[in-house]
């Protein structure tokens with residue numbers, strides 16, 4: 001039963017560590033919801049007005065689009081946030097991409113509210129000059145699909161209008177677990193098909209995907225399908241340990257173990273099919289109390305602290321390899337590779353290419369663990385590396401098969417340097433962004449030092 005009383009839930013700027021933001025009453029938006037039973041319920045119509053206002057008032061950072069329509073023809077709004085005056089980061093590299101969706105289940109309002117707040121926090125912060133928000137929007141694109149199931153939302157039901165559980169309708173081991181109402185086939189529903197199409201078209205390079213629900217206060221990472229830890233367990237455990245050590249006590253677990261076996265979810269699809277680091281964020285189910293004036297930032301403050309951590313550090317949620325040195329001897333080369341990211345890779349290889357880009361030599365695959373370094377040696381004749389060629393490093397962003405391949409040039413004409421190594425060979429090509437690259441005299445020593453760190 002919906003009660004149309006004009007509940008105003010004030011929204012204050014969150015207390016942020018940088019303390020750059022001051023509360024400004026003129027910036028205070030209303031939580032666009034009405035109380036329904038023990039929930040505060042935001043209708044699709046209210047959301048539509050709200051996100052269009054955001055776009056109208058903030059054209060420099062808000063790019064509003066629709067991922068498609070629900071079964072009943074309602075737009076699935078995606079709020080895209082970034083400093084759109086810059087196509088790339090200030091240093092010319094590509095911005096990181098974060099994908100967030102909410103409202104798969106139409107009666108899980110706080111999950112939808114957390115998606116709403118994840119967008120609104122950065123809009124408010126940008127407008128108030130909050131250092132963290134500005135930095136995030138200058139270096140990242142946030143894509144936030146706030147309400148995936150507007151038809152179910154507006155009639156206060158878990159299902160979509162066809163009585164399908166949208167979070168069992170994805171094309172990843174669809175309908176292979178005990179479940180109810182997964183639909184007639186994977187992506188049989190307009191909402192899930194539109195979400196997958198949006199992901200394919202716009203965020204395939206994402207290094208974070210968070211899908212928001214309510215029920216039990218917990219954060220779930222893959223798999224729902226299997227009890228085993230996922231291949232990138234190191235990444236998920238590292239995030240879990242950091243969050244639990246200093247941000248929130250919220251439990252962070254494999255979904256199958258932390259909740260129950262589930263299949264065809266957007267989380268398992270995002271990880272297993274798209275190769276994203278993926279989390280299901282479940283807020284607890286104690287909703288806003290009608291008649292109260294609870295502040296959404298306070299109600300979801302701890303959840304937002306976790307989201308801000310995940311977003312601010314998105315650069316680290318993949319392998320980030322840098323070649324420190326390539327030492328050449330008569331019968332082989334030795335390569336020193338550092339991983340600054342928190343995901344491992346098992347599929348790295350070094351290529352030598354002609355000036356025209358033809359690969360004349362590629363090393364066997366090697367691995368580099370998260371936040372670690374590897375020194376690898378290959379038997380190969382020195383003659384292979386003539387012709388003024390260049391080196392490329394080829395690797396997957398994460399361990400999982402679906403992870404995207406990265407092929408990056410190790411050095412360029414200005415950074416290629418040859419010096420005699422202590423082994424009588426040569427050192428070629430120092431990492432472009434490594435401060436050591438300018439201190440040639442230290443490189444030989446650093447190569448030796450790092451060899452002791454190999455796993």
Ligand SMILES: [Zn+2]
Nearest residue numbers: 105108213214
């Ligand atoms: Zn849910």
